[in-house]
Amino acid sequence: MATIEDFNFNDKKALIRVDFNVPLNEEQQVTDTTRIHAAKPTIIKVLEDGGSAILMSHLGRPKGEVNPELSLGHIVDTVSEIIGVHVIFVDDCVGEKAEQAVSNLQPGQILLLENLRFYSEETKGDTQFAEQLSKLGDIYINDAFGTAHRAHASTTIVAQFFENAKCFGSLLAKEIDAIDKVMKTGEKPVLAILGGAKVSSKITIIENILPKVDHLIIGGGMTYTFVKAQGGKIGDSICEDYKQELALEILKKAEALGVQIHLPVDVLAADSFSNDANTKEVDVTNIPDGWQGLDAGTVSMQRFKEVVLASKTILWNGPLGVFEMENFAKGTIELGNFISEATKNGSFSLVGGGDSVAAVKQFGFADKVSYVSTGGGAMLESLEGKTLPGIAAIQA
Numbered sequence: 001m002a003t004i005e006d007f008n009f010n011d012k013k014a015l016i017r018v019d020f021n022v023p024l025n026e027e028q029q030v031t032d033t034t035r036i037h038a039a040k041p042t043i044i045k046v047l048e049d050g051g052s053a054i055l056m057s058h059l060g061r062p063k064g065e066v067n068p069e070l071s072l073g074h075i076v077d078t079v080s081e082i083i084g085v086h087v088i089f090v091d092d093c094v095g096e097k098a099e100q101a102v103s104n105l106q107p108g109q110i111l112l113l114e115n116l117r118f119y120s121e122e123t124k125g126d127t128q129f130a131e132q133l134s135k136l137g138d139i140y141i142n143d144a145f146g147t148a149h150r151a152h153a154s155t156t157i158v159a160q161f162f163e164n165a166k167c168f169g170s171l172l173a174k175e176i177d178a179i180d181k182v183m184k185t186g187e188k189p190v191l192a193i194l195g196g197a198k199v200s201s202k203i204t205i206i207e208n209i210l211p212k213v214d215h216l217i218i219g220g221g222m223t224y225t226f227v228k229a230q231g232g233k234i235g236d237s238i239c240e241d242y243k244q245e246l247a248l249e250i251l252k253k254a255e256a257l258g259v260q261i262h263l264p265v266d267v268l269a270a271d272s273f274s275n276d277a278n279t280k281e282v283d284v285t286n287i288p289d290g291w292q293g294l295d296a297g298t299v300s301m302q303r304f305k306e307v308v309l310a311s312k313t314i315l316w317n318g319p320l321g322v323f324e325m326e327n328f329a330k331g332t333i334e335l336g337n338f339i340s341e342a343t344k345n346g347s348f349s350l351v352g353g354g355d356s357v358a359a360v361k362q363f364g365f366a367d368k369v370s371y372v373s374t375g376g377g378a379m380l381e382s383l384e385g386k387t388l389p390g391i392a393a394i395q396a
């Protein structure tokens with residue numbers, strides 16, 4: 001795996017694909033700077049070597065045309081502040097203007113290009129557009145894990161113009177490493193915790209990780225499809241009836257592989273899908289009609305605690321309950337605490353994919369787990385066992 005550590009950027013122009021797709025408020029101010037901070041180590045390495053950095057990214061979904069609201073010009077000051085170096089901005093990402101700005105660039109300087117998606121060629125993975133981009137740098141660095149699952153011009157196609165002069169940035173290398181630690185080299189026992197709403201959105205992940213784990217905790221809304229398939233009474237809980245057979249197949253496969261599956265045994269049920277609903281803890285196989293399970297129960301959490309604390313490698317994707325509502329967030333918060341404790345005791349923990357990342361941030365666990373993935377879709381596709389085009393392009 002070629003990383004920035006394999007290169008010396010002295011006097012080189014590094015073309016870096018970063019993920020600056022950051023949220024902006026109505027005044028076009030950045031409201032979450034996580035992604036900019038995440039890109040900093042790679043940029044600093046290039047500058048400290050004596051090189052210059054040309055940053056390219058997309059922002060939002062401008063649909064292939066110029067949209068002033070989605071100009072990366074809005075984030076220049078924030079990037080300058082975070083990196084600690086004045087960032088120069090050019091309001092195009094290819095062509096004469098961009099090429100001129102690059103040729104004026106001196107070692108130690110940073111240039112930010114305009115939103116790549118102002119050109120429809122970007123998401124189409126257009127080769128000519130990628131070639132134009134490639135003219136802007138001597139070495140290509142991909143540090144955008146969030147878009148590594150897309151075969152876009154700047155994330156994948158451009159790499160073919162940099163034979164022996166392409167590598168992963170430190171963020172992307174860390175993401176790959178963290179996923180490998182769970183999927184390939186993780187110390188046993190390996191535990192995966194999958195929550196979230198639906199079996200259908202997690203099924204490929206479950207199938208791919210079953211042979212790699214010793215324990216699998218299934219929680220959240222997925223629980224009820226499994227419970228109903230086994231003959232349980234789930235009241236009004238969320239359920240994908242057409243996935244019941246698949247749920248039984250998964251249980252059978254797990255048994256054959258020697259994987260222990262842990263489902264909630266009790267749940268916090270509510271008489272409506274609302275934070276103000278009446279609640280009671282009930283047996284997961286006997287939920288009354290008119291009630292729905294919205295969080296894991298006390299006995300379940302005690303069991304989950306034992307499994308988490310006994311595991312050396314832990315992957316967490318998806319909340320254990322409807323954590324957006326305060327009254328049904330307890331299971332997810334407790335699980336975060338157990339994983340934090342296991343991490344403190346020396347276990348490796350990776351949290352990734354959409355809502356679980358939101359949960360660890362919201363409840364303050366982000367720096368208590370080993371690694372929080374920055375890429376939602378890319379992380380999920382990695383866990384599904386897919387080769388991400390942006391990663392394959394560097395390795396080609």
Ligand code: AMP
Pocket residue numbers: 195196197198201219220221222238293294295317318319320321322323324354355356
């Ligand atoms: P996902 O994006 O698949 O990880 O799903 C996350 C969503 O699952 C969150 O919005 C949760 O509110 C939801 N969820 C978790 N547990 C339940 C449940 N028991 N019933 C309904 N939705 C749930």
